[in-house]
Structure formats: structure tokens, C-alpha cells
Amino acid sequence: MLGGVETRSVSPVFVGRAEELDTLNDALARADAGEPQALLVGGEAGVGKTRLVEEFATAAARKGAVVALGGCVEIGADGLPFAPFSTALRALRRELPDELAAAAAGQEEELARLLPELGDTGTGRPDEEGMARLFELTARLLERIAADRTVVVALEDLHWADASTRHLLAYLFRTLRTGRLVVLATYRSDDIHRRHPLRPLLAELDRLRTVRRIELARFNRAEVACQIAGIHAAEPDPAQVDEIFQRSDGNAFFVEELAVAAHEGSRTGLTDSLRDLLLVRVEALPESAQRVVRIVAEGGSTVEYRLLAAVAGLAEDDLIEALRAAVNANILLAAPTGDGYRFRHSLVREAVGDDLLPGERSRLNRRYAEALEADPSLVPADQRVTRLASYWYHAHDAAKALPAVLDASVAARRRHAYSEQLRLLERAMELWDPAPEDVRAALRPAGYTDVYRAADGGDQTDTALRYLDLMAAAAVASRFCGERERALKITKRALRLLEDEDDPLLAAWFWVQRSRLVQAKGRDDGWKELATAQELVRGLPPSEVHAEVLTNVASWSMLHQPGAEALAAAERAVEYARMVGAREVELNARVTRGVLLVDAGDIEAGLAEMYEIKEQALAGSFTHVAGRTYVNLPSELEAVGRSGEAAGILEEGIGFAQKYGLLDTAAWIWGNLSDSLFSLGRWDESAEAASNALRRGHSAKPQGTAALCLANVALARGDTAEAGRQLAAAHGHFGTHDPMPQQWLPLGFIAIGVAASEGRILDARGELDRALDAGIPPGTQRYGWKLLLAAATAEADSRNLPAARQGREEALERIFSTVKRLATGAPIWVAHEKWVRAELQRAEGIAGPDTWSEVVTAFERLERPYDLARVRHRLAEALLTAGGEDDRDRATELLRLAHAVADHLGARPLADAVGLLAQRARLSLRQVPQQSPAADPVQALGLTSRERDVLRLVSSGRTNRQIAEELFISPKTASVHVSNILGKLGVSGRGEAAALAHRLGLFPSETLSAPTAG
Template structure:
């Protein structure tokens, strides 16, 4: 029997149903895919999915819905429902097989599978991988459809898992159908950022569900009433419902649509369905609205426990409610006809009713916890106690919800619940007792860690500030100085407080650095001062500091480390005591290795090896660098620490690019991106991997692909430091492409964030290189010179070890040349002398660095107006060195310089092949400015870049030779004979002869008339 008010006829959706069926066939045969089903509330998304599920050719259909409660700490709700359905229908053999080679990560979501593993964060990748494999194996051999409803309510963890699945379902068989309310996606909604990211993926399709037509709405209403409507009634029905099926259902239940008091507003229209019910029935519906937090569903046993009516009265009332189509029977419970109806009922509750009903549900979970799945108890109790204003129990429930979310690796949900505990702490007596003796400082640290892990370093810093304020001002005085022994474990709470304070400082320092606050390293040193040296985390703190100092290109400040902190290594102390000699970053990294080995901290060990790999590469010890990177990555992988593994892969990719092994660099970056997606760390770790790939693609001359890589990286990057670095790389590519608007925008970013002053050398040097180039291109050579002057010699030298300093030197030399061309060849002599000295002093460790050095030297000769033969020889040497590298645009730029020098030296025969090679590389790369410069030089030297008739340029004006045409073009710009001679690589006498011939052939009186005629011809 069809419930009253429900259409027994599925109307107006044949086309959409066909799309879903076709999508299923394609997912089954061609490759797993996702379809986003959007539409306004009540438009029929759930009905369409239900009808489709009954007709799909896939053998299995699993479904789950996002909960409105998802904003309050219940993570992964739809996937928990999907996995629980799979466990119920198929048994646990599949789940046991998934954990055969490691931990049962799915126990984090399904407690019935056993004890959840203890570690977190890096384990998130393993959890997501097991969900992926569960779906892939279930899909064999006949396909699987997974339906996720109400994505607009999804928690952060659900969104992350969904993105992971759609990016990693790489075998046929799985169809993901995901619905969301389009009218709920307001400006600040989380989906506003996620949806464009999903829609760009080739495996994601979209389907928008629109309202019914007038004819289909009439058919639906007629099916509900059992009789056709009069045309006037159809007009009234459609006018009020606008074709929304839910409102059509509600209106069709009224026997008179014309001349009756039918509610106009949607909320009142939905609530009107309760008017036919008695007081008992309405009270049951209100109770159900409070308890139906799981996809508008409530179990019968839970509802019965809260209502507390005799069974026969409850059954009679529920039968009336179901017959009125307010609730529908679903499994062993009931579901509201539509979530809008449940929302309307819930919003109609009086404050007292609201609080009392929530309290009943919270207490029911205390006395009858078996009424809901174990994974939901903590979050539902937190929700109900908080809504009931029972603050002491709300605090306790929120704490356990935070712990549960952390165990499930749902960091944003953990943060929300931990912040609720913080909010309630001072309002509840004896708060610590209610959270098993945990202090407020510990709660704040948990919240800060969750904020950081969810990608919000600004909030993490704020929470660490609050946490550090919980410690007495003299806490630091009880700790050791400069890494000397601190309170031992025997000191009990003092030792624990010292560790907790150090952890707060360490996390705050990391967050500040991500927020582009260079002084964040001060927190690291402060943490080292208070951190007990015998605590197992000490080695990792040393490794973090070594990593940060490596990025800054400096050494350990005097007095920061004691011999005990360094591990009393004889190699370090033989020459001089630790407080009298310079301690290198490599010393610090090796000290971290020793502490890590003593404590068994594999994370610290992996991190220190990776840092040493970069340091060895900077020193030219390439084999040692490769070995150190390999050691660090292997340790991280064996320890199941994908974040550290990705750091090693990313750093190795950067190292390979810096020494010119571009193909290997791209391959390493692709491996890192694949691991990031497999580990669900793409939002936190993919940014720099993508940055390394973009730089390698740029160096290979693949500018469009590099730009795409930057765009992807920017879509993931959140902290300002990461975003600013991506913008700088984007700016360098934009300049190469001739996109001056983007370049100007990036200059604005640099000014706003002050990246030229960043302590991270790589970032500061890349920013300076871009800014110098941009100002030169914009014609502001004075600003370019000022920026070059502002870079210290130490930064130039340290940066050159990273292979970033050489491009900076070349940019400075090019700016010097352009500035002197405008201001005279004695301008900026100080900068010229500095660059010359640095070029002679800085060591060269690889072919790429050697090629950069040759280009800088040749550019300086141009800036000096050196003899043509000297410049010719220098640029020829640069071309030879660049030929041994894969940096195509740098090679083309050198070829252009060599061609100009050859032409100036009278060797046009050598210039022609150089220009043609440069033109080919520029065109292939899409480097339009370089291509224009090549074309301009070819025109001025009379060299044909392509002699085929099809591509020959338009002929010169009647009567003029090509050379005379070039002279006429320069006349239009007001050039003197001497200037014309210099630009066209001819003598002044020859230029004078050309001018006379032009005036005679064109019948012009003087040079001014010739210039005007040239502009008429478009030669200016």
C-alpha cells in the first residue's frame, strides 16, 4: 500500500534515470567514476536515487547519508553506514583480509571490528586505502554503486575521503553517486571550494535535477489523488509548487486548491501534514525530529524508549503517522518523508520542549547504549547534552567525541569538539575530573594539533598561545639551559609539564613558520630550552630545527646547544668545545640521528636523513645525497609515515632538478603525488611536490603544463607561506609566456607578504629573481637594480649552493645591462663589481651551475659594452655548456645572446642557425617574449628564420629592399644613423646610404616625412 501523499507513479525523470544507468554501465566497463547529482531541496533527488537503485544493473548497491549532526563531530557518517551495510551483508572475511598485512584501520570507523590502532595522522592514508580496497573488491565482478546523499551536510573527514576515492579508484567497477542541495551552497559553504576541484576531474560527471514541468506535476498530483485535476487546479498547484515534487505532494493532499486556506510558505505547507494527527501522534513526531540525526532515520527501540508509551498505544500512533506520510517505515525504524519536514518540525519546537527531548535522548544513550552503533554514542551524546544545556555532561561528552574523532583521524571534527570542551571549561566546576584528569593545557594541545592537522595553522597558533598561558611564568626556569638535562621522569608532574610546554612551543613555531612568520624559529629554540633531553621526543625536535635551519642556509647560533644535546660525538668535540666552535646544520642533523637511534624514534631518524640529503647535495656530494634521501624515504615507508616519506621524495625531486636531471625530477614528483593521493595527504603535502614538478616542467620548457601544475598546487595550498611560493613560481612562468597581468599580480603578492625578506632562502631568492625580472620587463630598471643590491653576498652564495642563486645572479646581470643601456655604461658600478666577484668566487658543482656561470659572465660583458669578439666568444661558450643540460629555454636564451654577439662581430653565418634553434625552442615552449626577441633580431640582421614560401613574411613596401624597410622602421622611432647602425649591425656610413635611398625611392623630403610615412604603413 502506497502511503497517503506519496506518488505511486515516478514521473518526469526518464531522461535523468537514463543518465544514471548509462553512467553505471560506463563505470562498470570503462572505469570507476562519480556523478554529482544537484538540485534544490524537495526536487526529488532521493526518489530518483531510490528508483535508480531498484533498476541498476550493478549487483550491489550500498548507501549512506551525511548527517546534519556532521557539523558537531560525527565523522565519516555516510561511509560508516556504507561499510556497516557491507559488513552486515557480507560478513567480516573481507575486512580481515584487508588487514592481513597490517593494522585493522577500519576498526576506527566500525568498533565491532575490534580495537582501533593507536597511532594517528599518517595512519589516515592506510585507513583511506582500506576503504578504497573494500569498495574495489566488492565491485568485482558485476559492479558496485555507492550512494552518498546530502553532501551539503558532510563533515570535513567525509569530504576528504570522497576526494581520495574519486582520485584513486583506478579500476572499473565502482559508481559513486553523490547528491547535494544546490540551494544550500551559500558563499561561505565548504562545498564552494570542493565542487570546482571535483568538477575538473575527468572521472566526475554532473547532473542537475530541475523542477517538474506543469504536465508532470499534474500527473504526480493525479496519481496521489487517484483522479485528474481540473485545469484551474493544475494552474493553482503549479503556481504554488513551482514544480517542486515535495510541494506538489503536500499540496495534492489538500482536496481543494482554490478558495481554501492552503499555506503559501513551504514551512507551513510541510507542517500542515501534522494537522490531521492527534496530540499523541504529534508529540511522537516531535520526539522523532529531535532523535532522527542519522539521515532523518530513527530506530523504533530508541523512539519507544524516549516516548515511554504502552506498546499498543505507540503502535497505533505510529500507524497513523505512517499512514499520513509523515514517517515511513525503513528497516527496523522510521524515516521522515523528507529532511525538510524533519527540519520544519524541529524548528517548530518550543525551547522547553527542545531541551527536554534532547536530554531524554542523551540519557537514553547512557542507559541503553546498544540502541545506536558504538561509533556514534560519543558524538550523539555531545550533541544532545549540549542542546539540552546540561553543561557538565556536555563537557564530558564533547571530550569523548573529540577523542573518538581523533581516533577516526577526523581532525576538523576533533577540533570542533575540543573547542567545545575549552568553551565549557570555566563554566563547569571540576572540569578536569570530568575528562579523566586531563588538564586544560592538554585539551588545548589536542585542539591545536587537530587544527594544524586539518590545515589551519592560524588557529593552531592561537590555541598554542592559550595553552602556553596555562603554564606558570617561571616554568622555563625549572628546565635545562641550551639543551642541558631537564627534570627527569622521576620528577613526575614537572617532567610532564616540561614536555607538554615544549610540545606547545614546537607546534606554535611550526604554525608560525607556515604563516610566513620567520620568528617562529624562536619557539623551536624555546622548546629546546625546556624539553627534557632524556625524553624520546627530543631527537625529533633536533631534526625539526635542523630542517628549518637548512631552509635558512645558516648555522646553529652560538650557545644554543650543549655537548649533551649534540650527543658528545668525539668528531664534534675534538677540535673545540661546543660553545666555542661553529656548529653546522649537518652536525645538528647527525645529533638528531644519534638521539633517534637511542630512543627508537624512526620519525626523527627519517627526517634527519632527508635533511642531510639536501645538505650533501648543496655541498656537491651528489652520491651521498642520493643515499641519504633513499635511507630517509625507506625508513619513513617502513615506519608507515607517509608525510615524512613525501618530504623525502619532494626534496629528492628538487635536488634532481637543481642538478639538471629534469626527467628524473618529474618522475620523482609524480611518484610523490601518487603517494600523497594514496595516503590522503594531497591537501597538506602535495603543494611542494607539485611545486617541484612545476619547476622541472618549466625548466624543460613545458610552460603550459607547468602552469597547470601550479594551478593544482594553489587549489590545495592553504598556509600563506605555501601559497606565496606557488605564486612566485606562477609569476616566473607567466613572464616566460608574456602574461604580464599575472606577473603584476604576483608582484603585488610579494609586496604584501614581504617575501623578499623571508628567512627561507629558497623562497626569498626566488622572489627576488622574479621581482628583478618583472621590474626589468616593465621598464623599471631602477627598481630591479635596487632589489638586486638588497640581496646580501651571503644569500647569493648560499642560494647558489641550492642552484637558486645562479638564476638570481643572471637576473641581476640582465637588469644591470638594461639599466646601463638606459642610464649609461657607468651606472650601478657597485652592483657590477659585486656580481663579477661573486661569479669568480662561488664554486660550481654540476653542469647546470657551470652553464649559469657562463651566461652571467657573457651578460656582464654585454653590460660592459665589451669588444664584440669577447662577447662572441663568451656567448659561444655559454651555448656549449647549456647544450649539455635539458634546460631548453635557458639554452635558447644563450643562443639568442650568441647570435646577437656573432652578428655584432660580423659573423652572420654563425648567427643564422643559432637564431633558428632559439626560435624553434621558444615556439615549442610557448615563450612568446623570447620568440619576439628572436624574430626582432632576425629582422634586424636580415636572417630568415623560415625560408619556406608559405611562412614568408609580407613583402616590403613597393620599391624598398628588406634592409631598407628595417631602416625605415627605425626612422619611425627617431633613431640616428649611428643608432640604426648599432641595431642592424652595419656601419654608420651604410646606414646613411640606406636613408638616402629611402628618401629618393619614396619621394620624401626629409627624415621626419619618412618617419610619418613609416607610421602610415604600420612599421612603427
């Protein structure tokens, strides 16, 4: 209403900052080229950060960029969760409504936590990945919006930012990879004291090469003279410039204030203190205007006009006149949205606020709270509960503040603003004792906690909220926002209080939390805490807490001590969850049961269970459980040798994880995909998938698994040094506090391979001993067979080394005795058993062609081109040792097939071994099928025209479905053609077919890649 009033203290001329503006413009140019830019602009209060951003934003808009400004909102001493991002997204929605709607499509429920205009937020229980999921979806939203146009997102006053805003900004700065996007944030450098929460973030961002930091210095004398000339619209007196420069020390805002004071010296005069200078013009206002200014100072960064009117209690004409005086004096400005007022500079607001008496401040906050309580429409809907809680808290009214703060904590939780939820819950605990008993008795736990307290599964609305419930909610919020040390302290204190309470369910719940926390903190494996929880619920009637305890026990056992007892624990967890109707807990327990069934040898039943759970979880929107099936189901498929099937589900899972922003889930999926792609002979893609896992995961364990995948590829390709580096990285990620067989067995496998490659057979034996001493529990045969194979192969390869003779018999006997105990319930495990036994015979010099023929036959039925090539090499070696002419012909073809695969995969050690054997036997690896000089090699292989087309697509990596779509045939027909081709080429899999086509040069104009199994 008063936005058109002219301001006199701001120079219309932009002074200095040429270098800083060049940096910003360079960032804009880079963003125009598709390279996202991240910048931080720091400087003391009043130095000109906002003016620089405004100048840059204006120039960017002239160049066609879409500019979205957002500022951190301070309410009293509180920051509003995600306020700058909400404001910036609203600006983008105004400028690009259709584009934002398209970019948010399918994720409106999650993104509504930042932009409520997109719809209602989800009502499901929060989970540990909720905040990371929101951050990932926000990053992808901005990248989509900025795909075809340049977007500038500017966030001001980061020193006031809430923790959730800081975390989101850090995430964006770390992960933005595409899009024509500039994200910049400003902060006060003089406010960042040693314990300021922004300080660690700035240190973290300084380490990122992608983030540029600009520090604004104060003006020099010449720049101060230009600024004064702009303000006065005349050349200033040099003596006046000297005085103002000396007193302001080049601070742009103080230059403005001193210049105006000097110009109006007869009315305001000059004061000795710059702080007093900020109040001079306030004190010169009429009393009613001074009163309004004091009210605005306590209301927050911006105060809506209707709220201000309700608090001021003035007649409308009097209020407008008071506001007009404050705006004319350049103290207040109309808010950018046009429906409220803010101080022209926060320094003035702080000076006015500091000048308030304590009683005056609490009285103003009470009036704000009463006005807002009477008419909630006075402020935007997404700010109501938070502002009401802040006003009542600073009014020092515990009776009113406690329920308001609890309501605000629920709102923060729904927005995944867990840091703010924690702060509010801590305030609630602070207010608990001062609040009257009747107020506390009227509160209910529903909505505030995640604890299911009633032993009979009763409604939480039947009982009053307790202090322990607040502690439980605070423990969850602490864990979700990464404050695990605080969470541990809260749980420790709660369990001490529970020693005097008869509430075993709540105590068990807290012990489960401690189990998760000590594992996450790297202090222990968490079993002692889980065992305590299990003992507490033993014999109690079924409840959801009981079911969750059993589910956690089963999940822990699956990872640490798989076997019959773990399966029985999973069965009990499923039973209890069903009895109490805890659907999500039941599905989660069933996933564990499915994994354990497969590992126990009941393969089809376990896989069918997990397939069914995946569909039910997707249909029921149980995102966490669905994400888990996308990790565990393909992992079990890979374990039993069905790599192509696993890869298909994993590729589907990647899309699911990206859609829902499940970062750790995505990291596990990429790691598992790397495993399956390695098995399928798609090693370049395997390495890329492992690298994706390292980039996307923020937890250590999936990163450790990804490092092992990279080590496996490096080892197979002969890069022993890289394999050793990745092995060390995996050890670092896994740590020593929480050992699991799925870690120590693959670590041992790689360590044996590295040692054997470097000729250190004694070290290889030591690695085997360490792994076997830790054990190969039932259900971990997928890892155990690979470990034994590596050890047996190392012994066979070193059988002629004098240094290996001592201790060989003991090593072979230990491998052999372990082989007899390991399960063989799947074709892949049978094949590995035959292979390990063959290597043990080779180590003793007695493995003949018949032994290796059985191994080759076993692997010809599997999707393992590299493994098949290795055992074909061994069979060829045995045949050549036998010495028959027919054996030479067969050995020649086996070596050609093995060499083609090794060459295609880049498996240099295998290729060298095959080449050396062929050279010693005087065999050629380059012979092609007999044909006339003009004959088509495809026809010479007996392939029809259609089969040639299919082979071309197989060689370029197409699945059966993709082949069918491209050739306009059915997937079944494509499958028949592929089978015929494999038979005519005499190969066992698609990888070998592609390798043979590559070696024979059948499609020279095409770039061939390892195929997808389909």
C-alpha cells in the same frame, strides 16, 4: 516490520517539475558520456525535493545507472560526521562489492574512515594533510568506480550536514574530472539564514561553472489540483482546491496534509495554524502511539527498532501496535534499511520536538543514553560514541557527558573529521567545570591530545587530563580543519593560563603551534614564536617536545637562514630525537640535515642521507616524511645538476602522492618536476607539470613556485607578457610576510629577464639590487648563480645602448664581487661561474673563443641542452669575430646545433639570435652531412641498424630502460648504444640528438618528443 502499510497522503502521480527533471536527465546523459556532473537542489521544507530525487533516481536506475542515496543524519542538534557519504558508499558496496573493493585496494585503512566495513583505520598520529588526503582518495575512489558504469550519488538534507561533510562535498565538486558520475545534494533554502554554515559553501559553489543549481518553486494552482486528484484518486472540488492552494501557498507537503485533513474533516478538522496542522494527526493517535512518536522525535533522524524498544519500555506487542498506528497515520515510516523508524517528513518531527517540554527532552535523552550504554549493539558501530555523547550532553549530565564527549572527539579525529572534533572538544571545555572533580581526575590525556607533557618522556597515562590539554587538542583540531583564527585565539588563551603554570614543555609546544599559525595566516615568518619555544626548552632534559622544537627551528633556518648554524640546529634535532626514541621526528630532522649538507657542498653525504631516509620512511609507513623526501631529494639533485635522476624520483613521487592523497606534497613534486623537465629540454611537459601544481595544491607557496616555472618557460620562449603575468601571480602567492631566499632569488631572476627582454636595463639593475640587498645566503647558490647570470647577460646584451652606460661599471663590479663569494662545489655551479664570468667579459667586449670554449666544455658534461645551445651560440659569435676559416666551419656547426635545439624547444629568442648571426656571417643553417642523393642519412651519419633503432626511440622520448624493454636488450647495452650515438652525431645530450634527428628528418613518419633522461 511495518514497511508494507499503504500511505494515503502521497500522490502516486508525479506532479510538475518537468524542467527540473529535464535538467537532471541532461546531467545523467552528460555523465553517460564521461563528463562528471555536480548539482545542488534547493527549496523550502516540504516543497518536494525528496520526491524529485526519488523520481530521478528511479528513472536513472531504469537506464542502467547505479544509484547510491545518502542522507545527513541529525542527532538532537548534532550532525553525524560524514554520515551521507558513509551511507552512499555502503549502498555502492552492496551494489558493486567487487568493483568497490578493487577501487579501494591499497587504501582500505584510509577509506575505512568513511566506510568502516573496509577495515581498521590507521593508528598513526594525525597530520595537517590527513583530511585532504581522505578527500583526495574518496574522489579517486568514486572516479574509479564510475569509470565503466554510470553512478549517481545523491545526498539529502545538506542543511543538517556536519562541517566535514560540507568540506568533502565541496572538494568533490571542485576536483572531479573523469568518470561517469552524477553527484547531487539537496538542502532547505528557507533554513539557510545569514549565519548558517552552509551559506558560505553555497556561495563558493555558485562560482564554479561545473556546478548546476536547481531551486524548486512552490506549485501553482493547476499543479496543486493535480496533486490533490492523485491523493484522492478523484477530481477535486474547485472550491476545495482554491482553499488548499491559498492555505498551503503551493507547498507540496502542506497540500498533502490539508488534503488529508479535508478528506477526514469529521475526525481531524482544519486548524488555523499550519504548524498546528502538523500535530493534528499526532494528537489523534492513541496515547501509547503519541508517546512513541515523541520518543522517536528526540532520538535522531532515524531510530533503530531495538533502541526504540529499550527506551519506550513497552511490551513488544504494545510497541508494535503503537508503531502501526503511527505508520497508518502517515506520521512514521520504516527506515530504508528496514531496522528502524523515521518521520515521514522532517517538518512533523520538528513540530513534535518543539512541542516537548525542556525537562521531557532531557529525560528522553537520558533514557537513550542509558539504553545505549547498557547495550552498545543497539546502534551501528560507527555511530555509537557520537550518539552516546550527544544523548548525554542533551541530558545535561556533565559527569556522564564529559568522558563520552571526549571519546567522541577521539573517534572524530580518527576519521579526520577535525571540525567535529573541535566542536566536541569545545563541549568538553564547556563541561569541564560542571563535571565532578573525581570524574575529571579519572581522565587521562592519552588518546585525547598530541601533547607530550612529561619532561622525562613518561607515559601520559600516569597523569590526569588537564583543561590545558583540551586546549592543546582543540588548537590542533582548529589548525587541521582550517579554523586558524580560532586556533590562534585558543593558543593565546592557553599561553596566558600557562603564565601561572610551571610547564615549559607545554608552553613551548603552544609557541610552536603559534609559529605555524602566524605563517599560515600570512602575518609573520613565525621566528619570534619559535625562538621563544627554543628558549623555553633550553637546558631541560630531552623530550619529544624538545626534539620537535629543535626540528622546527632547523627546518625554519633551512628555508630562511641556511648555513652552518642551520646545519648545527639540524644535528641537535637529530640527536635529541634519537635520545627520546622519536623515530618520525628523527627522520624529519635528518631530511633537513641532508638538504643542508648538499647545500654546504658535502653533496654525496647529503644525498646518501636522503636516499636512506626515503627507504626507511617508506618501510616504516612514515607517510609525511616519505612525501617530504620525494620533494627535497630531487630538489637537491636538480640543484647539483643531476636533472635526469631528479625527474625519475619525482615521477615516482607523483604516484606516491596520488596513492596517499598528499595534495600539497603533490603540488611541490609537480613544481620540482617542472624545473627538472625544463633543464632536460622537455618544455611542453615542464609547462604541463607546472599547471598540475597549480591545480592540485591548496597552499600558496607551491602555487607560487609553479607560477615561476611557467614564467621561466614563457620567458625562454619569448612570451614576455605571459612571463610578466606569471611573475605577478608568483608575487601574489608568496606574499610579503614570510620572505625566503628560495623565493626572492628566483623572483629576481625572472624579473631581470622580463626587464631585459623589454629593453629596461635600469629596471633590471634595480631588480638585481633588491635581490642582492636581501642576500644570497650560504646554500642558496643554485638560485644565486641563475640570478647573476641573468644580470650579467642583461649587461652584456645592452652594452651598446647609450642609456645603459651610466651605472654599468658599478653594476658589473657588484656582480663580479658576488661571484667571488658564491660556492662552486658542484659541476653545475662551476659551469655557471664560468658562464657568468664570460658574460661579464662580453659586457666589456673582451670575451674570446678560449673563454667561451671553457664554458661550452663545462656544459657538455651536463643535462642542460638549452644552456648548452646558448653558450654554443656565444662561442660561435666569438669564433666569427676572430675571423679564421677553420673558425667559420666550427662556428657553422655550433650554430646548426644551437638552432636545432632552439627550434625543437620553441626558444624563439635564441633561434632568432642564432639565425641573425648566421645571416650576418652568410652561413647556412640547413646544410646536412655530405651524402650521395640516394644515400640513407642514417648511414651517412655512421649509425648501425641497431643504433638507428635506438635513436628512433631516444627521439620519441624513451628512457634507457624503456629502450631496453622494447628492443629486448639490457639497460646497460642500451646506455652503450646511446653513448655511441651521441659521439657519432657530435652532440652532448639526448635532447640535442632528438633535435638533430628532427632537423634532418630521419624519422618523418613519427612524432618526435623531447626525451626522458635515463
